[in-house]
Amino acid sequence: MFYNSTRNKELRISAAEAIVKGISEDGGLFLPISMPKVDEKFIEGLQKKPYIERAADILSLFLEDFSYEEILNYAKGAYGGEKFSSPAVAPLVSVGEKFHILELWHGPTCAFKDMALQILPYLLTGSAKKVHNEKKIIILVATSGDTGKAALEGFRDVDGTGILVFYPVDGVSPMQKLQMVTQKGENVGVCAIYGNFDDAQNAVKSIFTDETVKAKLAENGFAFSSANSINWGRLAPQIVYYFSAYADLLQKKKIKNGEKINIVVPTGNFGNILAAYYAKQMGLPVKKLICASNANHILTDFIKTGVYDVNREFTTTISPSMDILISSNLERLLFLLSDSDDAAIRAWYQSQKETGKFEVGEEMREKISQSFAAGYCDDCRTKKTIGEMFKKYGYLCDTHTAVAIRVYEDYLETTGDDTPCVIASTANPYKFSAGVLSSIQGEIPLPADEFEQVSELESVTGVKAPNQLRSLKDEKPRFQDVCKKEDMIEKVYKMLGIE
Ligand SMILES: *Cc1c(COP(=O)(O)O)cnc(C)c1O
Numbered sequence: 001m002f003y004n005s006t007r008n009k010e011l012r013i014s015a016a017e018a019i020v021k022g023i024s025e026d027g028g029l030f031l032p033i034s035m036p037k038v039d040e041k042f043i044e045g046l047q048k049k050p051y052i053e054r055a056a057d058i059l060s061l062f063l064e065d066f067s068y069e070e071i072l073n074y075a076k077g078a079y080g081g082e083k084f085s086s087p088a089v090a091p092l093v094s095v096g097e098k099f100h101i102l103e104l105w106h107g108p109t110c111a112f113k114d115m116a117l118q119i120l121p122y123l124l125t126g127s128a129k130k131v132h133n134e135k136k137i138i139i140l141v142a143t144s145g146d147t148g149k150a151a152l153e154g155f156r157d158v159d160g161t162g163i164l165v166f167y168p169v170d171g172v173s174p175m176q177k178l179q180m181v182t183q184k185g186e187n188v189g190v191c192a193i194y195g196n197f198d199d200a201q202n203a204v205k206s207i208f209t210d211e212t213v214k215a216k217l218a219e220n221g222f223a224f225s226s227a228n229s230i231n232w233g234r235l236a237p238q239i240v241y242y243f244s245a246y247a248d249l250l251q252k253k254k255i256k257n258g259e260k261i262n263i264v265v266p267t268g269n270f271g272n273i274l275a276a277y278y279a280k281q282m283g284l285p286v287k288k289l290i291c292a293s294n295a296n297h298i299l300t301d302f303i304k305t306g307v308y309d310v311n312r313e314f315t316t317t318i319s320p321s322m323d324i325l326i327s328s329n330l331e332r333l334l335f336l337l338s339d340s341d342d343a344a345i346r347a348w349y350q351s352q353k354e355t356g357k358f359e360v361g362e363e364m365r366e367k368i369s370q371s372f373a374a375g376y377c378d379d380c381r382t383k384k385t386i387g388e389m390f391k392k393y394g395y396l397c398d399t400h401t402a403v404a405i406r407v408y409e410d411y412l413e414t415t416g417d418d419t420p421c422v423i424a425s426t427a428n429p430y431k432f433s434a435g436v437l438s439s440i441q442g443e444i445p446l447p448a449d450e451f452e453q454v455s456e457l458e459s460v461t462g463v464k465a466p467n468q469l470r471s472l473k474d475e476k477p478r479f480q481d482v483c484k485k486e487d488m489i490e491k492v493y494k495m496l497g498i499e
Helices: 015-021 040-046 051-062 068-079 113-117 120-130 146-155 174-181 197-208 211-219 232-251 271-282 298-305 330-337 342-355 362-371 379-393 399-415 429-441 450-461 467-474 485-496
Strands: 003-005 008-013 030-032 092-095 099-103 136-142 161-168 188-194 222-226 261-266 286-293 307-309 357-359 372-376 421-425 482-484
Touching: 003 015, 008 015, 015 030, 015 120, 015 222, 015 232, 030 232, 030 330, 040 051, 040 232, 051 068, 051 232, 068 120, 092 232, 099 232, 099 399, 113 120, 113 146, 113 232, 120 136, 120 146, 120 161, 120 232, 136 146, 136 197, 136 485, 146 161, 146 174, 146 188, 161 174, 161 197, 161 485, 174 429, 174 450, 174 467, 188 197, 188 485, 197 222, 197 485, 211 222, 211 485, 232 261, 232 271, 232 421, 261 271, 261 399, 271 286, 271 330, 286 298, 286 399, 298 307, 298 362, 298 372, 330 342, 330 362, 342 357, 362 372, 372 399, 379 399, 379 429, 399 421, 399 429, 429 450, 450 467, 482 485
Parallel strands: 099 421, 136 161, 136 222, 161 188, 188 482, 261 286, 261 421, 286 372
Antiparallel strands: 003 008, 003 030, 092 099, 307 357
């Protein structure tokens, strides 16, 4: 199976090339030119398999230049052993009658990004061999908090790679920051930038597509790739867990094979929910994908109106990993829905670049609304939801997951659509202790120290914080630098030791 680009449908490259490159030179994103299809029997078969085999079955449909054995070995390396604290890897937890919560945060860094970033280093180094890449691959990451840490952990001390992470200086939670600045490994670098996530992501994207930069890197034996969800190798592993959740619902006898489900995803860069859309297009019985936003509800507005308008206030929320206005993976959805109309994509994104805005028209809006519903939830309702979930069910959820739960309840109320529903839970609550603790306790003053908040949250809820977060208390920060976004490329050269 070949891959093309959202901005050049005639392009033909292999999966391995797409993964090594990360982003297309034309500024577009790579995607497979056709959609692999599965049937009920395939889904039935997943039921009895462990996550590792579910992953190999699904990934091998997209990565035809890899053998099944290769992919199975990658999956074993990524999801096997003690890496994930749950033997199910991504357990589906039923809470009350209506919530089936897909917990995607049992990996080493306690957020869903591990689901893809544990396997991406295998896919990337495997791909590099296949395309005879001799250069050292430098993973350049812009992060709203969780990708950075998960990518650092995935790529640390992986031969033939280096990783550099940029995060918005005031745009991540204290725990997320601590996780990154204390990162161990010989091939890692971390730097804060003045600006928000969009600034970081835009700067990284333009570094990737800059010919001068590319040439200079090549001279020195380096090539860039991406671990953000612009990389197909990051997106494909995320498709797996939606199939896995469906298989688990079958096994728990909550649904019959072939019965449709809804899926709610707390959304920022549109990667996670796009993976769910791929699952649906492949044949997973899904009725509606419900896109949940926080106060930065640009995607909700887009799904409702067909107008994508970045000209708005950027809000810092208690769900910082969703504080994003320029949502990269939407471009892939638009390409799929417009029957690969790369000219339209180029025009829309040119317009976004020039005016901060584009409009896709009524026909596209109609197509979007066939598969997607959307809603949003501000910090106040997010906190209320965390409090209610804990009081009613004893279930402690993080701020991002709470956004999804609230938006789902709103959806239930307005539509009455009580189709069985999977809620993607994207982070462990202890990554966002301040927001979660004040949701449970009400607005009483919080201890200033992050780890005192953790202890207090443990004693109030009886839910234990994961060891890998608690142990950060004793770690020394290694990376303290902050730079301006204009200086990012200089910073990159410096970190790579290039003059
Ligand atoms: C990254 C992230 C999201 C948003 O996921 P996208 O794929 O960017 O839409 C939501 N919640 C958490 C905790 C995250 O880390």
